[in-house]
Amino acid sequence: MKGDLSTLVFTGCETSGCEMSRSRQYDIKRFCFQTWYYDATEGRCSQFWFGGCGGNENKFATQEMCETICVEPPGRGRCYLPRVDGPLRCDQLQPRYYYDYTKKHCVAFWWRGCLGNANNFNSFEECSVFCKDVGPFDEPTTTTVPPPAPQNIQQFAPTPEAQQIDIVSAEQPQQQPQ
Incomplete structure (x- = not known):
């Protein structure tokens, strides 16, 4: 059935709607309106101004709709x-x-x-x-x-004294010149 939430979840994410970049059609200022998209890099839904033409499936009327489909879908x-x-x-x-x-x-x-x-x-x-x-x-x-x-991720690990914090880096140590 068209409009059924389970169908939207299944087809929307399976066809990479949530993986698409934000719709960039916001050039026609007088027709712009705020809408929501799923930002896969951030892992959350964010607002943007949409021009109303073109775009892709990664745009939602409300934050709740975006989150229901791309962050916490049912079942x-x-x-x-x-x-x-x-x-x-x-x-x-x-x-x-x-x-x-x-x-x-x-x-x-x-x-x-x-x-x-x-x-x-x-x-x-x-x-x-x-x-x-x-x-x-x-x-x-x-x-x-x-x-x-x-690589290049810093994690904070407490020292045995628990008074200081050492920075432990996942980067490979560079060789010292001799």
Whole structure:
């Protein structure tokens, strides 16, 4: 049925509506109006001025509609959302799992600790149980452990004295000239 929310969730995210960049048609000032889009980099819905012509499926009349489709869809819709690591400003790396509907199984990734979407599970088991009825579920052929932590991310680790904070960087140390 056209307009059914479950259909919107299924087709909107499955056809990458939430993964599209923001509609950029806002040049005709007199016809502009505020609307919402899903910012996959930030992992949240944001407002922008839309000119009313063209654009793509990543535009929503309300914040609630955007979030219902792209951040917290009902039921199994969350298993179709893209992986969102979180914005670069978030620096609390945590190993998580998301359901990759193209691979038909759960995959490990590093979540930055804030924002993102509902396709973010604490464990492989939680992800597998929740998304197993989405379609054919393939068991991964390799162990699902998070890949190495992203480069150039600083994490704060307390020292044994707990009085200071040392900055631990994921960057490779540079060789000292001899």
